[in-house]
Amino acid sequence: MWTGSLRRLSDGAAAMDDLPVDIRDATVVRNGRCVLRRVTLGVRRGEFVGVIGPNGAGKTTLLMAINGMASLSCGAIRTLGVALPSYLPHRLRRRIGYVAQVERIDPRLPMTVRETVGLGAAGRLGFFRRPSRSDRQKIADALEQTGIAHLAECPIGQLSGGEYQRTAIARVLVQTPDLFLFDEPAASIDPRAQQDILCLIQDIHRATNATTLYVTHDLGTLPEECTRLVLMKDGAIWREGVREAMLQPALLDNLYTTSCANNRGCEPEG
């Protein structure tokens, strides 16, 4: 009996170690509408997984659920070995680098680019602690690495879309996370800036080999590093597999064909 329990514990620990993201039958219902439908997905350590699908397919909700920012109606998620929902979700989020889409920021906001990048260290430091000299050096290095050192003292609300995304990437570099979540980081910016952002993301993955989930609806902004693709439609995983197999024109035509048949409320189970 003891041996069996220990073996199960050991197997569980091994699974956690191999699968930084382990989702089983996860369902998210928001305002009576099923936005994530019985999703099961495992992401191995160091893997770069692309999640593609049309708008409203549930891609962002999937990232939010992994990050502990969307409540599950049923199912289970373990992120970096932590079962969600966690009593202290902010402790988990310190280990996750989350980059969202470009958003409009008040141009008068009293926060500079350097301070925004420094937020990456702020979460990890916790209450009462100030950034050390090495943290400040790490912030300066991240600004250099992302090519925005000359904008360090610029107010965050006065950046272009591409510069704003570089700032967000510099922030997660300072955070040194175990898991990267990119939510359409190259959307709504010009093609040149898109390519720069994609190069940065790929360089980061090559350098850190950190587990990465990259969400996009635009196949033109899918990094070459993506070895596995997950195709989402109507809140559910429709197909998944290696990149070459998933990027077949017939599959993509089907994926991006609007389907409202399943886009209705669902009854969460158990």
Place this chain on the structure above:
Amino acid sequence: MFFGQEFFWNALLAGLFAGVSCSLVGAFVVTMHLSFLGVCIAHAAFAGALMGVWLGFDPLAGALCYSLAASALVGPLSDRGELSPDASIGIIFSLTIGLAFLFLGLAPGSHTEALSLFWGNILTVSRSDLLLLGGVSAAIVIGMVLFNKEIHATACHRPVATAVGIPATLVFYGMLFATGVTIAVSLRAIGGLLIYCLVINPAASAMQITYRFNRMLAISAFFGAGACWAGLLASYVWDLPAGATIVVVSSLVFAVCTALSPKKKGMSWKRADSAG
């Protein structure tokens, strides 16, 4: 002369404490674009104080209960997404102003005490009020220093603060609580109809002239205390209600800051930063 009188020095200290604490919480409220929140909590505190007058208990206790209840309702209501922050604040505001007038109508006697809560009277602040105001003001300053990076991150960009592992919801609710307490303890000195001006005006003025949050806090506190003292002086010279002159002075400061703001269109951030 008044300068030798205890009430005068009490008024100066009350102005300093109320000016600093209201403008510091105001910096958070203004940066988060929740200016109407100050109005809502001020009217809740006013309604609570009037209930105290009506039922015969300390108006300060009523003001504290109501302002904290309003703070505790606004945050979760807007966070749950069922109502926008504007709508939830507006609904609570209309309820509290209705209750305030209801309690005013129910209060017995000549309504002198109730009306003094409308306008406030900084010249009649008691020593115990002053101690309480000083304690709250010190707590706000210490809290702003200790939790500076969390408050800055939450005020400027709450979703990013949450994503990097700062307990932003806790910080947000904590600041709403601090706003409620500050407004309640400043009510007697400044008045229920005017206090939100002291929360909004100094912070909004400071925001016009700097891109640095910590500078904004310092300038806001300076403007808040300065408006209180200048208002007191004007009140003494022209024999006017002190609460009203304080608000007029803080509004004039805002007008000047807006007119001279380096953030105006066409000015670069480098110029604005060197100015701020």
